[in-house]
Amino acid sequence: MNVxxxxxxxxxxxxxxxxxVDNLVKYFPIKPGFLQKTTKFVKAxxxxxxxxxxGETLGLVGESGCGKTTTGRTVxxxxxxxxxxxxxEGQDLRKLKDEAxxxxxxxxxxxxxxxxxxxxxxxxxxxxxxxxxxVHGLTNVQERTKRVHEVFAEVGLAPYHYRRYPHEFSGxxxxxxxxxxxxxxxxxxxxxxxxxxxxxxxxxxxxxxxLKELQQKHxxxxxxxxxxxxxxxxxxxxxxxxxxGKMAELTxxxxxxxxxxxxxxxxxxSAIPRxxxxxxxxxxxxxxxxxxxxxxxxxxxxxxxxxVAVDQCKVVEPEWREVRPDHYVACHLxx
Amino acid sequence: MATAQPKxxxxxxxxxxxxxxxxxxxWYRFRRHKMAMISVAILLLFYFxxxxxxxxxxxxxxxxxxxxxxxxxxxEFPAGTDRLGRDLFSRILYGARISLSVGxxxxxxxxxxxxxxxxxxxxxxxxxxxxxxxxxxxxxxxPTFFLLLTVVAxxxxxxxxxxxxxxxxxxxxxARLVRGQFLSLREMDYVEAxxxxxxxxxxxxxxxxxxxxxAPIIVSTTLRVGGAILxxxxxxxxxxxxxxxxxxxxxxxIGRHTMQFAIWMVTIPGTLxxxxxxxxxxxxxxxxxxxxxxxx
Numbered sequence: 001m002n003v004x005x006x007x008x009x010x011x012x013x014x015x016x017x018x019x020x021v022d023n024l025v026k027y028f029p030i031k032p033g034f035l036q037k038t039t040k041f042v043k044a045x046x047x048x049x050x051x052x053x054x055g056e057t058l059g060l061v062g063e064s065g066c067g068k069t070t071t072g073r074t075v076x077x078x079x080x081x082x083x084x085x086x087x088x089e090g091q092d093l094r095k096l097k098d099e100a101x102x103x104x105x106x107x108x109x110x111x112x113x114x115x116x117x118x119x120x121x122x123x124x125x126x127x128x129x130x131x132x133x134x135v136h137g138l139t140n141v142q143e144r145t146k147r148v149h150e151v152f153a154e155v156g157l158a159p160y161h162y163r164r165y166p167h168e169f170s171g172x173x174x175x176x177x178x179x180x181x182x183x184x185x186x187x188x189x190x191x192x193x194x195x196x197x198x199x200x201x202x203x204x205x206x207x208x209x210x211l212k213e214l215q216q217k218h219x220x221x222x223x224x225x226x227x228x229x230x231x232x233x234x235x236x237x238x239x240x241x242x243x244x245g246k247m248a249e250l251t252x253x254x255x256x257x258x259x260x261x262x263x264x265x266x267x268x269x270s271a272i273p274r275x276x277x278x279x280x281x282x283x284x285x286x287x288x289x290x291x292x293x294x295x296x297x298x299x300x301x302x303x304x305x306x307x308v309a310v311d312q313c314k315v316v317e318p319e320w321r322e323v324r325p326d327h328y329v330a331c332h333l334x335x
Numbered sequence: 336m337a338t339a340q341p342k343x344x345x346x347x348x349x350x351x352x353x354x355x356x357x358x359x360x361x362w363y364r365f366r367r368h369k370m371a372m373i374s375v376a377i378l379l380l381f382y383f384x385x386x387x388x389x390x391x392x393x394x395x396x397x398x399x400x401x402x403x404x405x406x407x408x409x410x411e412f413p414a415g416t417d418r419l420g421r422d423l424f425s426r427i428l429y430g431a432r433i434s435l436s437v438g439x440x441x442x443x444x445x446x447x448x449x450x451x452x453x454x455x456x457x458x459x460x461x462x463x464x465x466x467x468x469x470x471x472x473x474x475x476x477x478p479t480f481f482l483l484l485t486v487v488a489x490x491x492x493x494x495x496x497x498x499x500x501x502x503x504x505x506x507x508x509x510a511r512l513v514r515g516q517f518l519s520l521r522e523m524d525y526v527e528a529x530x531x532x533x534x535x536x537x538x539x540x541x542x543x544x545x546x547x548x549x550a551p552i553i554v555s556t557t558l559r560v561g562g563a564i565l566x567x568x569x570x571x572x573x574x575x576x577x578x579x580x581x582x583x584x585x586x587x588x589i590g591r592h593t594m595q596f597a598i599w600m601v602t603i604p605g606t607l608x609x610x611x612x613x614x615x616x617x618x619x620x621x622x623x624x625x626x627x628x629x630x631x
Contacts, residue, residue: 078531105533118524122357122546132532165357181528 015090018221019075019189020051024084026067026074030294043293044070046245047084049320052189057215057222059236059253061229061268063290067245068225069113072191075223076108077101088189106136109182113194115174119166125177126162132185147184154217155180155210172203176210183214192224196231208235229272233257238326241265244301245293247320251327261323261334263306300332308333364625371621374614381611385431392425396580405597415599417589426581427604433582434564434608437498438615441563444502446556449509456510457517458540468514471507479504480569487575494577497570501563512555516548523547550626554619561615568608583608 025048027041045067052058060068073079075086077093086093088108096104109132112118119128130148138144149159155176166174175195182190192211196204212235214220226232232239233253240250241264249262260266267284286305291297297304303313310332318330366372384391394401400420408415414423456467474482486500520526521544529539570576571584578585583604590600 073527076531078527102533102535105531108531110528110531112524112528114524118528120525120529120543120547123542131529131534135532135534135538178528181532185532 016053017051018054018089020087021075022049022085024048024071024074024086025082026070026079027082040294043245043296045074048247050240050247050250052221052223054221055219056237057224057235059232059239060223060225060242061227061232061239062242063227065290065293066242068242069193072110072193072223072225076110076191106185107187108189109185109187110191110193111178111182111195114198115171115178118178119174121166124163124165128177129180129184132181136185151180151184154214171199172207175199175207179210183218186218189221189223192222194226197226197228204231211235229268241268244290244296246301246330248302249329255327261327261329262331263308264302361625365621368621368624370617374617377610378614381431382435384428385435388428388432392428394422394425396421396426396429405593408599414603415597417600418593423600423603426586427583427607429580430583430586430604433494433577433580434567434584434611437494437567437577437582438560438564440498441501442556442559444499445505445559446509446552448502448506450513450552452506453510453513454517454540457514458521458544464514471510474504474507483570484575487570492575497567497577501566505559509555512551513548516551517544520544520547553626554623557615557619557622561612564608565612
């Protein structure tokens with residue numbers, strides 16, 4: 001492979017880390033009108049850092065609008081990052097020129113939340129799934145069709161689905177089509193952008209199991225975005241919790257669910273319903289709404305809603321630090 | 336379709352019992368629209384007659400004195416004769432060639448320019464969009480008919496020029512339509528998906544965006560054909576339309592002077608224009624319903 005990145009970057013990242021994101025920032029300008037200067041920004045992602053090891057699943061949770069989806073799409077440079085670095089296999093994606101990035105897209109893919117809008121209604125399923133091969137130069141129709149059928153079998157689609165159109169499928173089947181498209185080019189990293197939240201609960205587990213199966217078989221690495229904590233727990237090795245464009249806490253799945261350090265994580269976890277009605281829930285209730293990402297609170301972004309906030313939280317922004325091995329948190333009070 | 340597919344059981348596939356392409360579904364839905372189907376039949380007849388005019392016309396449309404002057408419709412002269420004793424039926428057959436082709440070519444020119452400009456504006460957005468849309472607004476701000484009159488006054492009054500002029504003055508509304516479609520489709524997940532797999536810009540436009548804008552483009556084209564026929568008739572009525580051979584609008588204009596005693600000279604071409612434009616509008620309506628994927 002043609003490595004274009006400077007060696008300095010390659011050295012900085014250990015080989016077992018597939019993706020390393022440092023201080024990623026994405027601001028969306030609010031256009032006041034023609035020829036007027038943009039003064040306001042939606043700070044969708046505001047300094048997020050994390051890494052993903054090869055073959056693992058990093059879950060990303062948070063409320064609607066906290067920037068998880070934007071993070072996922074910015075990592076793939078579907079949105080152009082405002083700041084920060086995205087080192088994928090030792091190569092900073094931000095430094096890649098258009099054509100080099102286009103070629104690199106073979107190694108990364110994305111599964112979308114909405115299985116209805118993510119498939120072009122005017123293309124047959126075979127064309128949709130085969131398209132990544134076509135755009136990366138496999139123009140031979142027979143070979144492409146053969147490969148599409150292989151992937152069909154892997155995701156649980158039948159050969160006769162090849163010539164059908166997306167509208168003829170149910171939500172779960174459509175999501176299988178989306179997964180087939182995402183894995184056909186043998187990518188290393190797959191961003192799963194809430195792949196099951198639009199599906200029926202009975203179908204959710206099927207799709208989750210399929211994703212796990214494919215991961216084991218092909219050694220895939222997932223960035224799994226979701227807002228359902230149980231789903232994330234089920235699939236992730238490590239979990240990151242986002243709040244208002246920032247990462248609040250990131251650690252292994254077990255550690256996060258057993259010893260959450262950030263008050264926001266604690267509040268989220270206490271909201272998971274239990275199957276046993278006898279258990280008295282000790283719920284942490286958060287007051288108020290999520291503040292606007294256009295004008296986020298000073299200091300720690302969570303302080304207006306935090307049950308344990310002290311004066312320091314209103315002024316000083318907490319540092320993103322590793323308080324225990326593999327347990328990162330951004331909170332003044334955590335230790 | 337290539338091969339017959341085995342019968343499928345279960346919920347694996349949607350409702351359609353057999354494999355249907357998109358256009359088969361459209362045709363199926365379009366057939367249920369009665370007025371549109373009648374309109375298609377009428378227009379097919381009109382176009383056939385226009386193409387076969389030299390075979391069907393009993394007389395030369397320009398030949399003077401084939402009958403008495405101002406003869407009312409009769410078996411010999413189905414549409415009567417005009418003040419020079421020319422056979423109006425033949426003149427109408429030849430006029431159909433002008434009116435119907437003006438409609439198609441003008442609508443085609445208008446939609447082609449409009450689609451290209453609208454696609455560029457909608458796909459690139461930003462400053463490109465701003466500039467192109469301001470140009471459109473400038474053109475739209477001028478009343479179309481005055482613009483037409485000016486351009487027709489400057490250039491030679493040939494059939495081709497009239498077609499082009501109508502096309503060149505009506506494209507901005509098409510551009511706005513296509514731009515709007517592009518703006519909304521550009522944000523669709525499947526377009527994002529195409530970018531995520533590394534598809535190039537040209538492929539994204541040609542494969543993912545344009546095919547999904549076809550429905551409104553087709554509907555708008557159909558409606559524009561009717562509109563262009565009407566515009567040409569209007570120009571002819573003002574005495575600056577296509578005269579050799581006379582279009583339906585020109586026949587109407589000629590008949591206007593002798594309306595008091597030769598009513599057929601206006602009613603027949605007038606009714607034909609009316610039916611044609613109405614038919615195009617009904618077809619547009621039918622296509623709009625048939626192409627709407629929500630009505631599946």
